[in-house]
Amino acid sequence: MPELPEVETIRRDLSQYFSGLVLDEIAVFGKRTLRRSLWTSQEIAEALEGLVLVEVTRYGKFILIGFGSAATNVKHYLVVHLGMSGRFVRKAALLNCEKDHTKLRLRFGAQELVFWDPRTFGEVFLEDELDQDGRPGSLSMTLGVDPIFDPKGVSRALFEVTKNSKRPIKSVLLDQGVVAGLGNIYSDEVLFRAHVKPTRRVGSLNTLEIETIVHMIQEVLNEAISMRGSSLNDKSYLDLAGLPGEYQQRVLVYGRHGKACGNCGSTIVRVQLCGRYSSYCQNCQR
Ligand SMILES: [Zn+2]
Numbered sequence: 233m234p235e236l237p238e239v240e241t242i243r244r245d246l247s248q249y250f251s252g253l254v255l256d257e258i259a260v261f262g263k264r265t266l267r268r269s270l271w272t273s274q275e276i277a278e279a280l281e282g283l284v285l286v287e288v289t290r291y292g293k294f295i296l297i298g299f300g301s302a303a304t305n306v307k308h309y310l311v312v313h314l315g316m317s318g319r320f321v322r323k324a325a326l327l328n329c330e331k332d333h334t335k336l337r338l339r340f341g342a343q344e345l346v347f348w349d350p351r352t353f354g355e356v357f358l359e360d361e362l363d364q365d366g367r368p369g370s371l372s373m374t375l376g377v378d379p380i381f382d383p384k385g386v387s388r389a390l391f392e393v394t395k396n397s398k399r400p401i402k403s404v405l406l407d408q409g410v411v412a413g414l415g416n417i418y419s420d421e422v423l424f425r426a427h428v429k430p431t432r433r434v435g436s437l438n439t440l441e442i443e444t445i446v447h448m449i450q451e452v453l454n455e456a457i458s459m460r461g462s463s464l465n466d467k468s469y470l471d472l473a474g475l476p477g478e479y480q481q482r483v484l485v486y487g488r489h490g491k492a493c494g495n496c497g498s499t500i501v502r503v504q505l506c507g508r509y510s511s512y513c514q515n516c517q518r
Pocket of ligand 1: 493
């Protein structure tokens with residue numbers, strides 16, 4: 233599933249290739265893709281066609297494409313969540329055998345941009361305003377802190393949630409209402425670097441451990457962004473040109489159960505927490 237670094241890579245590509253272009257046509261396909269939207273595909277087209285793509289921002293795992301009539305004046309944000317395996321693709325030709333899975337098509341003159349989502353966990357909706365932190369307005373109350381925009385906010389959020397809580401730290405990191413943007417890959421990597429087991433009850437973490445986790449979130453996410461994200465064998469994430477990221481070559485524990493820990497040589501194990509597997513080293517993580 234695309235996490236913050238993959239979404240940020242897509243955001244940068246979208247901004248680079250499409251900023252300043254006039255949107256000639258847009259169509260959204262499928263009720264499931266529009267499940268959060270208060271607007272129909274037709275209404276979205278009426279609102280956005282003829283406007284300029286002013287900016288592309290991101291909050292957590294959401295991409296926000298701002299359209300307006302002038303360079304600095306955004307009227308509407310087209311908000312896209314990639315879900316489990318949604319992909320933006322610049323050339324529709326790349327997907328010519330699987331057109332059924334096209335959920336969103338945008339045409340800017342001769343340039344076409346397609347959102348392709350075979351599993352339809354992704355979603356598309358329109359939002360008129362962002363809150364002061366850059367969240368889509370309708371998600372202000374439910375979406376937590378974005379760790380890239382507000383590292384200190386992550387520290388505050390974790391200290392708040394760890395008070396007397398028995399939740400395992402891994403499920404807290406995956407909770408988008410606490411930290412927005414982490415998923416299974418990066419939370420496993422963060423906990424390995426912080427020497428904390430995914431099963432640790434957050435109430436048992438000391439101040440130094442929490443601060444180390446906050447620091448490692450920054451370190452891991454920034455490294456992964458610089459390497460254009462992680463592409464696993466299932467190809468659920470590829471960039472706008474259809475190319476994979478490179479961070480999967482850097483992972484220390486995620487998906488490495490049964491292999492030797494690069495730090496101590498012990499065998500990496502995995503455990504199931506809330507329906508998700510977490511990999512960790514029993515020797516390096518406490
Ligand atoms: Zn180890």
